[in-house]
Amino acid sequence: MRRSVARPTAIDDQDTRLDTSVAAMPHGPFANLRRRIVLTYRYHGARQVAWRVVTFPIRFTPLRHRLKLGSPIETEQRRAASWYREKGRPVTVVIPTFGDPRHVGEAVRSIRRTTRAERVRIVVADDASDASDVAALRAIDGIDRLILGERNVGFAANANRGIAAADPATDVVLLNADIVAREAWLDCLQYAAYACDDIGIVGAKLLYPDGRIQHAGVHRNLGLPIWFDHRFRFKPADYGPANVTAPVLAVTGACMYVKRAVLDAVGLLDERYPMAYEDVDWCLRAWEGGFRVVYFPPATLYHLESATRGTEVGERELASQTAFWERWGDFFDGRGPSVRSADGHLRVIYVTEDTGVGGGHRDIFEHLNRLQARG
Numbered sequence: 001m002r003r004s005v006a007r008p009t010a011i012d013d014q015d016t017r018l019d020t021s022v023a024a025m026p027h028g029p030f031a032n033l034r035r036r037i038v039l040t041y042r043y044h045g046a047r048q049v050a051w052r053v054v055t056f057p058i059r060f061t062p063l064r065h066r067l068k069l070g071s072p073i074e075t076e077q078r079r080a081a082s083w084y085r086e087k088g089r090p091v092t093v094v095i096p097t098f099g100d101p102r103h104v105g106e107a108v109r110s111i112r113r114t115t116r117a118e119r120v121r122i123v124v125a126d127d128a129s130d131a132s133d134v135a136a137l138r139a140i141d142g143i144d145r146l147i148l149g150e151r152n153v154g155f156a157a158n159a160n161r162g163i164a165a166a167d168p169a170t171d172v173v174l175l176n177a178d179i180v181a182r183e184a185w186l187d188c189l190q191y192a193a194y195a196c197d198d199i200g201i202v203g204a205k206l207l208y209p210d211g212r213i214q215h216a217g218v219h220r221n222l223g224l225p226i227w228f229d230h231r232f233r234f235k236p237a238d239y240g241p242a243n244v245t246a247p248v249l250a251v252t253g254a255c256m257y258v259k260r261a262v263l264d265a266v267g268l269l270d271e272r273y274p275m276a277y278e279d280v281d282w283c284l285r286a287w288e289g290g291f292r293v294v295y296f297p298p299a300t301l302y303h304l305e306s307a308t309r310g311t312e313v314g315e316r317e318l319a320s321q322t323a324f325w326e327r328w329g330d331f332f333d334g335r336g337p338s339v340r341s342a343d344g345h346l347r348v349i350y351v352t353e354d355t356g357v358g359g360g361h362r363d364i365f366e367h368l369n370r371l372q373a374r375g
Contacts, residue, residue, distance in 0.1 A: 035211070039236055073243055076298040077184045084187035090119045091190065091257075092166035096159045097177040098127040098152070101137045103304060108142040110181040120186070121145075121170070125162035128152040154274035154316060159253070163268055172263065176254040178304040179206075188299035189257040192245070200262040200291025201283055203251020204299035206230075211237050214303045215255075217248035217295040218280060220332070222370070226321065228280050237300075248295045253279030254303055265289050270323075275316035277324040284328060346371065 041049050093111060097104050108122055125147045126137060137146055147161050159174060166172050173189065185204060192202045206215035213235045221229040230252065232242040253269075256279065266289045269278045283293045341347055348371070350364050 035236070036238070039238070071238075071243075073298050073300075076245075077188060080188040080191035080298060081184050083191045084184075087194075088116075088119055088187065088190060089170070090121065090167065091171045091173050091186070092121045092123055092163075093173045093175055094159060094162035094166060095122065095124045095175050095177055096127065096155060096162060097124060097129070097137070098158070099129055099133055101129075101133055101140065101177070103178040104137060105140045107175065107177055107179050107181070108140055110179075111175075112142045114181045114183050115186050121167060123147065123162045123165050125149065125158050125165075127154070127158040153271070155253070156269040156273050156278040157271040159278075160268045160271065163263070169260070171260050172258045174253055174256045174258065176303065176305075179255055180302040180304065182300055182302065185299050185301050188296060192294055192296035192299065193257050193259055196292070198290065198292050199294050200259050200266075200286045200289070201251060201293045202257040202299070203248070203293070203295050204255045204257075204301055205237075205242060205295075205297040206252070206255060206301055206303040207237055209302060209304060213237060213239060213242055214305060215252050216242040216297065217246070218250040218252060218283075219248070225374070226325070228277075243297045245294065245296050245298075247292050249293070250280040250283035251293060251295060253282070254305075255299075255301055256282075259291075262286050262289070262291055266291075272323045273320040275314070276320040278320070281324060281327070284331070 037049060040052060095104060095107060104124060108124075111120065111122060121144045122142060123145045124137065124140075124143050126134060126149060128149045128151050129137075134148060137143075145165055147165055149158060149161060163172055163174070171190070171193070173186070189202050189204060193199055203215070203217060205213065208214045213230075213232045215230040216232040216235075217230070218228050219231050221227045228250070231248070232239055235242060266282070266285045270281050270285075273281060286293055339347055348368075350367075
């Protein structure tokens, strides 16, 4: 998973400039209405469109609960909010940053709008930005502690600066500087984290400003297996499979709820990764330590990462890539006798619910073709 490196820019007019990506983000019940109607018609037909039009006004009244008009995601959000009101505990939100801090200000304001001040402490860790950027960071209201790095060390080491400054009695939420929080996001993350004792890390559904999915858990990139990618990237926000709570290989460090038990047992991010792979490594170490990593879609935030950002790979990314596969190569590709027959061939067992037309056999053939292509 590649992580872009921010470049410092002039911010003399910061207070008078509008962040167009934030301003353009959809808000409220009428957000993306035309797109939602088109997608409902495409996937559910005219009858479902008509039903939703007729019942739309009722969704703003108490009758919505009796008629079960809310989505399962909304129901889970209400359940999480109710749990959080009674059982919520303090957390430390850690935001690593470098360069132009405009997004940091928006992130902090959105966190303060959507959480209880007495339960959230915000720590911002700066990775040796220019003096003008540091001055702008100091001017942001709502930051409880600002940590200034003397030298640029990369995402993992800078994030560790912030985590080390967290209250040792609290869990930690790691957030990118370009995250914009939405209602009940923290309620949902903490609710999911404490659903079971063995859940250690929880990730959220992240959306691009236009409402499409940016992150719904992490998996290995099918087209380029040396990298990892986000599941369901560019799908609509209400894409069915992306609304299923499930254990996942990893979640992005752009938004990651980490329980204190994981920090105590597994440790901090591995600083051998200067840029990229550090979040996947952390999640894999959590799995090895007996903790589950869970994707919980009712927790939803915006991630301002550009949908068309460049894919240029720098020296830091390549160094992280080398370090990751030196550590985890055998875990993914060299599992030895446990998955191979006496003649060295892979043992593959498939269990499918249906092998009819359009059923499981197509998935099997695709998987076998990919395995064959991998050798």
